[in-house]
Amino acid sequence: MKDKDYSRLFAEFEGVEADLIPVLVRIQERDGYISEEAVRRVSRFLRLSENQIYGVASFYPKFRFTEPGKKSIKVCMGTACHVRGGLFLSEAVGWQLGVGIGQTTADKRFDFQRAGCLGCCTLAPVVMVNEDVHSRMSVIRLKEILEKDD
Amino acid sequence: MISFETRREKARRKWDQLEHSKAPVIYIGSATCGRSAGALKVLQAVKETLKEHKLNAKIVQVGCIGPCYMEPLMDIRLADSPRICYANVNPQRARKIIESYLLKGNPLPELAVGHFGENGHPVTEGIPRFFEIPMLQPQVRLVLRNCGMIDPEDIDHYLANDGYQGLLDVLSQKPEEVIEIVKEAGLRGRGGAGFPTYRKWEICRSVPGDQKYMICNVSEGDPGAFMNRALIEGDPHCVLEGLMIASYAIGASHGYVYINSDYHLAIQRLRQAAEQMREYGLLGENILGTGFDFELTIKEGAGAFVCGEETALIGSVEGRRGMPRSRPPFPAVEGLFGKPTIINNVETLGTLPNIIRNGAAWYRGYGVKGNYGTKTFSLVGSVRRGGLIEVPLGTKLRRIIYDIGGGSWKPFKGVQTGGPSGGCLSEESLDIPVEYESMQAAGSIMGSGGMIIMDEDTCVVDLALYFLNFTQKESCGKCSPCRVGTWHMVTILDRIARGESDADDLAKLQTLAETAARASLCGLGQTAPNPVLTTLRHFRAEYLSHVQDKYCRAAVCRELVEYDIDPEKCNGCQRCIEICPTEAISGAKSELHRIDQLRCIKCKACYEVCRYDPLASDAIVIRSRRRAS
Secondary structure (H helix, E strand, O other), X not given: OOHHHHHXXXXXXXXXXXHHHHHXXXXXXXXXXXXXXXXXXXXXXXXXXXXXXXXXXXXXXXOOOOOOOOEEEEEEOOHHHHHOOHHHHHHHHHHHHOOOOOOEOOOOOEEEEEEOOOOOHHHOXXXXXXXXXXXXXXXXXXXXXXHXXX | OOXXXXXXHHXXXXXXXXXXXXXXXXXXXXXXXXXXXXHHHHHXXXXXXXXXXXXXXXXXXXXXXXXXXXXXXXEEEOOOOOOEEEOOOOHXXXXXXXXXXXXXXXXXXXXXXXXXXXXXXXXXXXXXEHHHOOOOOOOOOOOOOOOOOOOOOXXXXXXXXXXXXXXXXXXXXXXXXXXXXXXXXXXXXXXXXXXXXXXXXXXXXXXXXXXXXXXXXXXXXXXXXXXHHHHHHHOHHHHHHHHHHHHHHHOOOEEEEEEEOOOHHHHHHHHHHHHHHHHOOOOEXXXXXXXXXXEEEEEEEOOOHHHHOHHHXXXXXXXXXXXXXXXXXXXXXXXXXXXXXXXXXXXXXXXXXXXHHHOHHHHHOOEEOOEEOEEEEEEEEOEOOOEEEEEEOOOEHHHHHXXXXXXXXXXXXXXXXXXXXXXXXXXXXXXXXXXXXXXXXXXXXXXXXXXXXXXXOOOHHHHHHXXXXXXXXXXXXXXXXXXXXXXXXXXXXXXXXXXXXXXXXXXXXXXXXXXXXXXOOOHHHHHOOHHHHHHHHHOHHHHHHHHHOOOOOOOOOHHHEEEEEOOOOOOOOOHHHHHOOOOOEEOOOOOOOEEOOOOOOOOOHHHHHHHHOOOOOOOEEEEXXXXXX
């Protein structure tokens, strides 16, 4: 990312400590993760130490520090999804892709995460692929989605 | 500058025009739940169909009306006819309905679920009134009155439906009078604890200081709850109006909406709503010429469950780790940036405009003594008619689950309320009314409104383990009863679920749970043992069968089940062999297949294929066997 990408992003904010979480959210939306460089830039912008930024960012499960894959698979781990078999889906993804939670496949095509609750509980169990929510999933339908090439 | 009155007149005319439009109006429920069910594809299909037939119709995107199991929903209103609602619409069906109703005048009653007008109109023959269908009939919609009815992205729709009238009324009164009305109405915090709203406000009001803050809590970290998101997506202005009313009452001039950053659509709608308010002179300095100044900040949080706790939430807004601190001082005295701060739940704030507009006596007409008004719930899990509902307090659980929800798919086992802080209630508790005190007496809590129905396929040990795993991960780590206590509870529960427990594990679990509940610093730790304590109380037999017989009746706990093939049913289709990730199944085509128990990882893939694949014959069974310990 270039200087101007950061200055454009920072322009929305006042530059006070309270902006830290929204700034990190915006960076993760843009890059998909919080890179070391991003932390350095934010540190200079908000006048907070890098340690403090890592301290805050690592507290919240939302933030990730490794590069995501092209497709982000998030399996919902909410209660309704759990009751209707979310755990099985999550394991099936692991088996299918050969990666653990929070990891990215070697070819960078997929990364695999668990999500708290996506709030579509009546359509449980759900899996989110990038921004699309797939409802009433099964292990088989999941396999179809993962094998679909695009 | 255009006056507020003029704007409202204009908004009313605009609404009237829509209500009495000569052109057909098509409403599509496109909140997050509708979208994930495919509402945007339906929208696309509607547009194409209209274009193809050169039809002129207005399309309005509305919020969620509640019955999520019917999503996506599409309503159509022709001139001089009531609005008719269609459920489970897909692109093909949308096309069929439009072609039939708009072109030929046949509303296809067999596809319609309800209409919004009075009975007796010729086109509604054979269609019930929407609010009289079984799921809606027992409900009372006060907070949700606009959800699904108005366009949430248009402030004029809100204005035309008495929007901002409450704020207008309040600004002509003294703040103390406003607090008095809320006190009389008996409104209690809808976040779950049920603390009287007015009392919090009074404390904050009486603390000296020029700068005070009002925060609306949309952190909604409970898994299985989505009431707050749905309300904001369906009617953002009602929450913002409530926020302003509360701010005026406590003397705050700056309000925050703290919202989970995963709620993209809700954030977008709030931002848009704030812009429109500014344009209409409802934000900024000297609002409507009354001398009241108000600024609004929408703050995105990073979604941690503990941030539902007031002091943790404040930490998160300030840009720190969301860790609670010990109280006092309470936030009402020393909160955000060290200033007096009130934090109210979305639903509490969303109720305020109604109370102010209609008066305290009107509000007390709903609910029962001490528990006035209504409460929204997200009714989910193994229930036939799931969705977002609103009922008066004092309604019996049985009525909610059976009359509104239609009961569970398989025989009913229990209901879980209040999320990870709440508890599980069994069949015997179904006749208790939904009130703050009675729910607590039964061992659960009202909570923010998650209500998860369990049937015989749910194992309570597994559910307790699930919740404890959740709170253990979300525990911020500051105090040891919570950090260490939850970890040990998870370990014991895991042992029970694996069938490796011994007789005194249940007693240990009970002691541990009671200690963590008493000794933890904040609400998270104090309530984290609730799922364990309530399941131990209401479902002890199930724990005992896990401990003594190593038997899981629901066949959920993985170490206690095995996968088998029913030789009577298996037709040798080899579908399970293709899908098995560990090559545990073998067998030739058209011959009985066999599962190698040592290789089987119990991933359920074969089970699903066998049940749902057209070639397969539902031969795979998952069963748990009693074993003597």
